[in-house]
Structure formats: structure tokens, C-alpha cells
Amino acid sequence: MNFIEARKLVHEYIRRDEDDNVESILTALDGVDLDVKEGEFVAILGHNGSGKSTLAKHLNVLLKASSGTLWVNGKDTKDESSLWDIRQSAGMVFQNPDNQIIASVVEEDVAFGPENIGVPTSEIWKRVERSLKSVGMIQYREHSPNRLSGGQKQRVAIAGVMAMEPKCIVLDEPTAMLDPNGRREVLDAVGQLNKEKGVTIILITHYMEEVIRADRVYVMDNGKVVMHGTPRAIFSQVDALKSYRLDVPQITLLAYELRKAGVPVPEGILTRQELVEALCRLF
Amino acid sequence: MSIILDKVNYVYSEKTAYEIQALKNINLKIDDGEFIGVIGHTGSGKSTLIQHLNGLIKASSGGIYYNGQDIYDSDYKLKELRGKVGLVFQYPEHQLFEATVFADVCFGPRNRGFSRKDSELKAFAALRSVGLSEDFWYRSPFELSGGQKRRAAIAGVLAMEPEALVLDEPTAGLDPKGRDEILDLVAKLHRERQMTVILVSHSMEDVAKYVQRLIVMNRGSILYDGTPGEVFAHYRELEEVGLAAPQVTYLMHELRKRGIPxxxxxxxxxxxxxxxxxxxxxxxxxxxx
Incomplete structure (x- = not known):
């Protein structure tokens, strides 16, 4: 069984008036099928309001499905008794680092999660050290979080999740508020956790460049999965992506425009290096 | 309209243990109708700089002149300056607070002492100019999508009919289409009204595409000030200060290195x-x- 399996997952936000009569229903997830294997790096793309974040909140049961089923780590999310197991196996990182850091010293912040689930003290400190190392923040362990940059704070937030030793981390636009340097730091940290520790990664983002290193990409629109495949397969469909209010990386777009203008570069170019090589073959 | 910054310094928490010099000896002249981009990593002084432009922050030393007038003169009306230099903060939609979008946009002109009718006329014009459909004008701001809220917030600033528009990362958190829409709107305001625009951005691709002049901030000083072409030619130095050039700039350099003319x-x-x-x-x- 896959680490995450969603079948016909539906989520409705129901608004009620004072008398509890249904005022309106917004279907945020509309029959989503999702499969993520253990150790995979999956990216989810979609415009504002497409349902990405709602889906993310289902993955560690911050929200419950209106209908359909979702298994995480072999457990049905409808089963109340496995709630805490699921939350431990799938940790979440949100957009704003300032909303996720609670302690006044970095290492205490990272220790909060494991302490909260009753890990013995000696084990907590081992975990804190391991997780801060894994995101490259160990030298800041005794610093105050509010003196860190956005990228550093976000890596502390990731370390806090890592200290719970989840099998999977769900990141909901973790770089939206960061500068280019901060974005690179966070993505490198995430990539390393995936490659070296085999942590399953689900990355929700608006930045097309960040998706390139994913194994697979899901594209959402109106609560439905409308495309899914490898980054190369997805980004070779420039027009379809644009119709979903998305984009492709600048280099991919340039290659696409050159192709349209009659320069025979291959389809689905993702990186600068690929385009340089392709053009060199033509000259 | 012109804004001149003359040897501006700004120090946070002066004379305490937390003293940080956020701006160091900034000299800058912004002419009427310019479209300027400001880039720099977090903490480089960008936001501090732009908050000086309408007098929200007062320089620790140095002078700021708006149309030749010293804004720190005791008889200078700072309140009027805040109407002339419209500042759109990061995540401006967090500042929407009225019950309807329309009431929110009216707030600025009302607050500046315009009559109800004049305020409403200004709000109509502002909402129209940001291209927000009339269906949304009388709804709660919370019912709008991210991009729509951002437009409503920009309309709130435009309703004060500013001569210059300063935007601090107006596209943060928006999807690609939403990003393009907001930037196209800003470019249109610049083109059609010759409005002076100052755009703070983390996206090198965006500033390259839209602005005529690019200012790079680093550790409180201006590192570069020139056209995007001139500035991005320093891509190695930019990397050293935590920035980068657009992807295509690197591509062209690599192509030339490989002998493609x-x-x-x-x-x-x-x-x-x-x-x-x-x-x-x-x-x-x-x-x-």
C-alpha cells in the first residue's frame, strides 16, 4: 500500500446562518485521487483557491473529509483512534515562519514537539541535535529565533517537525514569504531530507522552479486533480498550465517560445543546462 | 514631482544594546514618472527605505525633499505627503477592515477630510482602475480571493489619488496568473497616468520585465543603481550579497562561453x-x- 492514498476525496466548506441553516456550500476538494509512495518527493501546484491547502490539511487530519477515503501510513483518517499516529507520521510546515515558532531559544522550539508527545528527555536532546543538523541550523541552537532570517526560521520550523521523526513532511508554500536566498536554503534542506533520510515530501508551491526536483507533480484546479506526471511531462504542456492560472519555469518558457519560432529544441526542457546543451547541438 | 534623499541615515533602537543601522548615507533622486525596482535580501534595508518616502519613518540624520520642499520642516504637512506617496505594504489585505470592499476603499479619502460624496467618487474610480468587478464591491473583503483582496487594498491607496505609488512585494503569496495581473495593473498605472512607481520585489524576473531603473540594497547602502541590464551584468557580485540575476541572463552568458554568437x-x-x-x-x- 502507498504511504498516502486518497480515493474520491471530497471536502465541503459549509456556511450556516444563525439558525444553523445551510447558507452556502463550497466544494474545495471534488473527488481527489492521490497516491504517494514512501520516500517520494511530490509537488502540488494550483492557483489560489484551487484546493491545495485544503488537501494538505487532510493529510494530517486537521480537516476531515465530507466523503471519500484517505489512508495515511496504512491508517484510515476516518478512524478517530489513529488520529495521533497519523499526525506523528505526517508533519506539517506552513507559510509563515513567525506563526510556527513558539519558544525563545531555537533548541527549545525544536524540542517542543517531541516533548509534547512524551519522548524521554535524553532522547529529546538527541533528536534536537539530529534535526538541527539535518537542516544546517545546529550552530544556531542557542540563538533566539526572532533574530534569524526568514529562511533560517523556516528551517527551524522544519527541524521542529523532523524532531517528531515523521515519515512524511507536508510543506504548504514554505517559501512564499522568503527572499531568493531563503528559498534556496529551505529547498536544499527539504531536498536533503528526502534524499538522505528518505523522508516523504509533499511540497505545495506557487513557484514553478521549485517543482523541478520533485519526482512527480499534481496540478489542481477547482478542487480536482487536472494533471499529474513527472515535472518534464507537466511542463511540456505550457498552454494547459496557463489555462489553470499557472506558469512554467522561465527557461522552459523560453525553450517553448523558441520551438514555436522554428528553433528545433526538444520539448519539456527544465533546466538552463539542458537548454544550453540543446542549443549547442544546433550551432 | 521628485523625491530627493540626501545623506539619509536611519538607526533602529538608537543608543541601546539592540542598535542597528538600517540605512547608511543614502543619496537618491527619484524623478517624476519613473518606474523603479528595489531588490535586496531580507534585512538589507528595502522596507526601511521605502517607509522614509512618505515620512512614516523619520531619518536619524539627513534630509528628504519632496518637490524641493524639506519634509522635516516644522510647517511641512506630512499628512498630505502620505496622500501623495501611496504606500502598499506587504500582504496589504491584512489591513482590510471595513464590512464591505467599497467602504474600505472610501476610508482613505474620508480620513483625509473629503466629503462622503467625493470620497465615494474617488472610491468608484479607484475600484474601476484596479479592474475589480462590480460584483465584489459590496461584499465583505473576506469573501474575495487572494488576488482580488490585493486589488481591493491597492484601490484603497489609489483612492487617495497619490502621485507616486510604492509597493512592498505586492505579489507575495499569489499564484502566477495573479502575480502577472497585479504587475500588469501597476505597469498600466505607470503607463497611462505617468504615475511614479517604486516596486520592492524578490523576483529578479519580474523587475527585469517591468522596471526601467533598478536599485540594489545591501546592508543599508545602495550597492547598484542603473538599468536592469547594467545591474544584472554584475550577477557574480549580486550572488555574493544573496541575490541573483534572471535565469535568462545566466543562459546567455553560458551560451557565449560555449561559443554561440x-x-x-x-x-x-x-x-x-x-x-x-x-x-x-x-x-x-x-x-x-
Whole structure:
């Protein structure tokens, strides 16, 4: 069984008036099928309001499905008794680092999660050290979080999740508020956790460049999965992506425009290096 | 309209243990109708700089002149300056607070002492100019999508009919289409009303595409000030201060290194496309344009 399996997952936000009569229903997830294997790096793309974040909140049961089923780590999310197991196996990182850091010293912040689930003290400190190392923040362990940059704070937030030793981390636009340097730091940290520790990664983002290193990409629109495949397969469909209010990386777009203008570069170019090589073959 | 910053310094928490000099000896002249981009990593002083432009922060030393008038003069009306230099903060939608979008946009002119009717007329015009459909005008701001809220917030600033518009990362958190829509709106305001625009951005691709002049901030000082082409030619130095050039700029450098005679210092997709096409047709005969 896959680490995450969603079948016909539906989520409705129901608004009620004072008398509890249904005022309106917004279907945020509309029959989503999702499969993520253990150790995979999956990216989810979609415009504002497409349902990405709602889906993310289902993955560690911050929200419950209106209908359909979702298994995480072999457990049905409808089963109340496995709630805490699921939350431990799938940790979440949100957009704003300032909303996720609670302690006044970095290492205490990272220790909060494991302490909260009753890990013995000696084990907590081992975990804190391991997780801060894994995101490259160990030298800041005794610093105050509010003196860190956005990228550093976000890596502390990731370390806090890592200290719970989840099998999977769900990141909901973790770089939206960061500068280019901060974005690179966070993505490198995430990539390393995936490659070296085999942590399953689900990355929700608006930045097309960040998706390139994913194994697979899901594209959402109106609560439905409308495309899914490898980054190369997805980004070779420039027009379809644009119709979903998305984009492709600048280099991919340039290659696409050159192709349209009659320069025979291959389809689905993702990186600068690929385009340089392709053009060199033509000259 | 012109804004001149003369030897501006700004120190946070002066004379305490937490003293940080956020701006160091900034000299800057912003002319009427310019479209300026400001880049720099977090903490480089960008936001501090732009908050000086309408007098929200008072320089620790140095002078600021708006249309030749010293804004720190005791008889200068700072409140009027805040109407003339409209500042759109990061995540401006967090500042929407009225029950309807329309009431929110009216707030600025009302607060500046315009009559109800004049305020409403200004709000109509502002909402129209940001292209927010009338269906949304009388709804709660919370019912709007991210991009719509951002438009409503920008309309709130435009309703004060500013001469200059300063935007601090107006596209943060928006999807790609939403980003394009907001930037196209800003470019239109600049084009059609000759409005002076100052755009703070983390996206090198965006500033390359839209602005005429680019200012790079680093550790409280201006590191570069020039056209995007001039500034991004320093891509190695930019990397050292935590920035980068647009992807296509790197591409063109690499192509030249590999001996492909594609000319120039492209900073936008169109420039790169044109010079590659030129080189390609010089070699293989013409291709369709």
C-alpha cells in the first residue's frame, strides 16, 4: 500500500446562518485521487483557491473529509483512534515562519514537539541535535529565533517537525514569504531530507522552479486533480498550465517560445543546462 | 514631482544594546514618472527605505525633499505627503477592515477630510482602475480571493489619488496568473497616468520585465543603481550579497562561453529569445518570427 492514498476525496466548506441553516456550500476538494509512495518527493501546484491547502490539511487530519477515503501510513483518517499516529507520521510546515515558532531559544522550539508527545528527555536532546543538523541550523541552537532570517526560521520550523521523526513532511508554500536566498536554503534542506533520510515530501508551491526536483507533480484546479506526471511531462504542456492560472519555469518558457519560432529544441526542457546543451547541438 | 534623499541615515533602537543601522548615507533622486525596482535580501534595508518616502519613518540624520520642499520642516504637512506617496505594504489585505470592499476603499479619502460624496467618487474610480468587478464591491473583503483582496487594498491607496505609488512585494503569496495581473495593473498605472512607481520585489524576473531603473540594497547602502541590464551584468557580485540575476541572463552568458554568437546582456525572456533567434537565423537561414 502507498504511504498516502486518497480515493474520491471530497471536502465541503459549509456556511450556516444563525439558525444553523445551510447558507452556502463550497466544494474545495471534488473527488481527489492521490497516491504517494514512501520516500517520494511530490509537488502540488494550483492557483489560489484551487484546493491545495485544503488537501494538505487532510493529510494530517486537521480537516476531515465530507466523503471519500484517505489512508495515511496504512491508517484510515476516518478512524478517530489513529488520529495521533497519523499526525506523528505526517508533519506539517506552513507559510509563515513567525506563526510556527513558539519558544525563545531555537533548541527549545525544536524540542517542543517531541516533548509534547512524551519522548524521554535524553532522547529529546538527541533528536534536537539530529534535526538541527539535518537542516544546517545546529550552530544556531542557542540563538533566539526572532533574530534569524526568514529562511533560517523556516528551517527551524522544519527541524521542529523532523524532531517528531515523521515519515512524511507536508510543506504548504514554505517559501512564499522568503527572499531568493531563503528559498534556496529551505529547498536544499527539504531536498536533503528526502534524499538522505528518505523522508516523504509533499511540497505545495506557487513557484514553478521549485517543482523541478520533485519526482512527480499534481496540478489542481477547482478542487480536482487536472494533471499529474513527472515535472518534464507537466511542463511540456505550457498552454494547459496557463489555462489553470499557472506558469512554467522561465527557461522552459523560453525553450517553448523558441520551438514555436522554428528553433528545433526538444520539448519539456527544465533546466538552463539542458537548454544550453540543446542549443549547442544546433550551432 | 521628485523625491530627493540626501545623506539619509536611519538607526533602529538608537543608543541601546539592540542598535542597528538600517540605512547608511543614502543619496537618491527619484524623478517624476519613473518606474523603479528595489531588490535586496531580507534585512538589507528595502522596507526601511521605502517607509522614509512618505515620512512614516523619520531619518536619524539627513534630509528628504519632496518637490524641493524639506519634509522635516516644522510647517511641512506630512499628512498630505502620505496622500501623495501611496504606500502598499506587504500582504496589504491584512489591513482590510471595513464590512464591505467599497467602504474600505472610501476610508482613505474620508480620513483625509473629503466629503462622503467625493470620497465615494474617488472610491468608484479607484475600484474601476484596479479592474475589480462590480460584483465584489459590496461584499465583505473576506469573501474575495487572494488576488482580488490585493486589488481591493491597492484601490484603497489609489483612492487617495497619490502621485507616486510604492509597493512592498505586492505579489507575495499569489499564484502566477495573479502575480502577472497585479504587475500588469501597476505597469498600466505607470503607463497611462505617468504615475511614479517604486516596486520592492524578490523576483529578479519580474523587475527585469517591468522596471526601467533598478536599485540594489545591501546592508543599508545602495550597492547598484542603473538599468536592469547594467545591474544584472554584475550577477557574480549580486550572488555574493544573496541575490541573483534572471535565469535568462545566466543562459546567455553560458551560451557565449560555449561559443554561440548570441549577443547582449538579456534580462528578459523576449530579449533572450530575439538574440537566440538572430544567431540561429544567421547560421541556418531565416526562421519564422
Amino acid at each position: 548570441a549577443a547582449g546582456t538579456a534580462t528578459t525572456l523576449d530579449e533572450a529569445k530575439q538574440s537566440i533567434l538572430q544567431a540561429f537565423s544567421a547560421k541556418h537561414g531565416s526562421v519564422q518570427r
